[in-house]
Amino acid sequence: MVPIRSVLAKPVAAWVISKRRQWERKPAETQQFWLNKLLDSARNTEFGRNHFFKDIHSHADFQQAVPIRDYEALKPYVEKVTHGEPDILWPGKPLYFAKTSGTTSGIKYIPLSKESIGFHINGARDALLSYIHETGRSEFLDKKLIFLSGSPEMTTKHGIHVGRLSGISNHHVPGYLRTNQLPSWETNCIDDWETKLDRIIDETIHQPMSLISGIPPWVQMYFDRIQARTGKKIKDVFPDFQVFVYGGVNFEPYRAKLYDSIGKKIDSIETYPASEGFIAYQDSQVHPGLLMLLNQGIFYEFIPVEEFFTEKPRRLSIGEVEVGKNYAVIMNTNAGLWAYNIGDTVKFVSKDPYRIIVTGRIKHFISAFGEHVIGEEVEKAMAYAVSRQPETQVVEFTVAPQVAPPEGGLPYHEWLIEFANPPHDLEQFRQDLDTNLTKLNVYYDDLISGNILQRLQLTSLRRGAFIEFMKSQGKLGGQNKVPRLANDRTVADQLKPLV
Template sequence: MSLKSLGAKVFATIIDRKTKSWASKPVASQEKVFHNLIKTAGNTAFAKAHSFSNIKTHKDFVSQVPVRDYEELRPFVDRVVAGESDILWPGKPLYFAKTSGTTSGAKYIPITKESMPEHIKAARNAILSYVHETGKAQFVDGKMIFLQGSPEMESKNGIQLGRLSGIVAHYVPNYLQKNRLPSMETNCIEDWETKVEAVIDETLPENMSVISGIPSWVQMYFERIVQRTGKKVGEVFPEFNLFIYGGVNFEPYRAKFDQLIGRKVDSIELFPASEGFFAYQDKQDEKGMLLLLDAGIFYEFIPADQFHDKNAPRLTIGEVETGVNYVMIISTTAGLWAYNIGDTIAFTSTAPYRVVVTGRIKHYISASGEHVIGKEVEEAMKAASNKLSIVINEFTVAPQLSPANNELPYHEWFVELGDATNVDLHKLAQVLDIQMREQNSYYDDLITGKILQPLIITAVPENGFKEYMKTIGKLGGQNKLPRLSNDRKIAEVLEKIIG
């Protein structure tokens, strides 16, 4: 055992002890974060506009600070972007994480000297948690690749601006720098397809032990390795035994990854975003990720089915239940206050608090009142893939409300299969529909009442979704394909690609 791997085990034991300390006192941990946030931000423009001096309890906070998304918080953010100090948080941010917006175009999410270390600490602790649980630390001696956005930065009124993954690239610890791939030069390549080829050039000769990134883009990297070498990824990298991912549910990709790798590898799921690092998988055999309750983030949870109600409840950590779909609201050391990040989660455990991401509050299908969410379509696809022993590369779902020939409306599943030659699409549609009806009683009622007809599958050709992402200018990086939408904007582009 090397000194580095031995040191990782010792450090992992220390971190595990600290984690258990705050996780065993969830309500107290969150109350400490809450009061620290209110006190620290007391002299900011936002605090003065919302009478922070009168906020002593969460009830006070709810009455003074409404839930906002980016568009609603933008008047304050714009002042920060313009270079003003002490607006949302004391001083100025260290960075702006630039993300794709909706109606506002680009979004500028502040990252402060208080919030930046929490991103790094959480990523580190996720790996150390794995080391402590499994006893496996040899991977620290191998090469590690993090498929991410370009680390090149711009300047906005004296504040550095970039993609979150690119910003984080500047904070890789010194003890990992020699192990880290790709090179900074390759990481700065903007065109994703060119970048993937350059990454392969650099990694093929190396002893890769850890590979990390959004599953859809790591899949492209793996596919190109198999095409180039004629070998499974597990043969090319015999020491590769740990995959770290975040951003999307891995389950729909798992069968494809097993096929490309040629063997099972351990994995760690992360829940990071530009707004904060919220959770990581702390147990290999437990469903859900440990919610980080001492990381400068105060959480509130609104039941998703009540989110649009005028007086929807804003629950704290001690009030949530397992199995309920919640919209997650955050207040942070980056100056985001009662901020709706758009993600929905459900708790799988309350001792400790573990969560799964169930989708996006804006990504759903309810064109006929069915209230279908991302978790349901992913669970249905996972079950159908397992039952029929097929591999799915990618998929998305859209409503079809105006079919030809006066047919009933239906949900159209656009599916790219790993091997389409031996797949009975009619059988796949039947199994998927049964799974959806078992999960969602509204959908079942609409099928039974002949308001909707059973779902229909449209086959997408190989690399069709890759072409879609390229068409909309979002190929690679941290961009993700929505699993479902309540309109046909994605479907219309896919129809043109399918021809």
């Protein structure tokens, strides 16, 4: 058979990259275009009238008229949309609601409009085309591809389809990929993750899998089940496996174990999709960071993290950000989200083009004593400790404060870690975590040296602990993620018995 997909992909990739270069050269102008277009499109909506969109002529005007909101603050408008009312946040009604689980808001319904859905799909497509354009490797398109995702089955709410973002995206996979996409529709619709996983293995284990996509911990579970069934490394089960596509969490804590399971190093592509919009993707195997997609129907604002909880934080446009600083991401979208805080923090690693790394969640931190330890810092500390004892393989971990230790003594941070392969010297590993964290966070260092906190404690959990925990929460598999850290012990106390 003539490898049509892989042959045609190269000129298509060249065309897409040439179009991308046009807006990459004009980032500020591109973003201003989208601000103007969004305001003009929504001026006659209820939100647009309430916030005087017709009188807004600049970013400064917009900031004055539209305050920062999270989902709870936007909920009165969203509820009108979910009840079928048109022209509330965006003209007409949305095509879909992406249903997500909020940490404080319960179920969240994020609107996807006919204008926004194409950008969601094109973001994933362009990530693959960027890889093909840079590496010249497109043969994986002619083999089998798997997307470990949520169920594509949807419900309706006042005539609007409701589902998980990954399931909604399944309805829009391009026709030229459908014939080599796995798993089958019927298998993808299975709700129970473990049952679904066994069926996925049944369907894929004898296929020429070339691309595997999903959130790393659930891909690892897929690999573990395959190895248990076959006794082989993944490279021997899937000799054509070429590209791993992932997103949703930092890959570094999972990298060593995933590559050990595979048995060889393969190329990976990181993506940054959110229900609110497709924000960025890894556009290069050489340069660090993810390309910020500035021409995707979204106008971005960035709040310096240290100002986020102040009364009047600055809201910077793309031309005002600096490399190396942490920002909370604020989105204004062509589905009707306005000055919307998605809860993520990013750091720019380049401004030509604008590339970012995701550094954590604005509400996921430990600051029981003013230390404000963030996700990026605990993940860097973990990477350092693993590098000192490279035999170590981490399945998953989370960190929480212990304010009133039951054993008495000073409070501390507790790291609850599940190892696939523990370090030879667990005490040295603990010391390396703590030493590196004091270097990364001066406030934590001050609390340690001032005898306010004692050095961190490490609790090693039994194999399968995090799967047990996620299963108990009804969040096993799909797009669900373990919180990396928290300012309370809600998660830690449920994990603690699983030693």
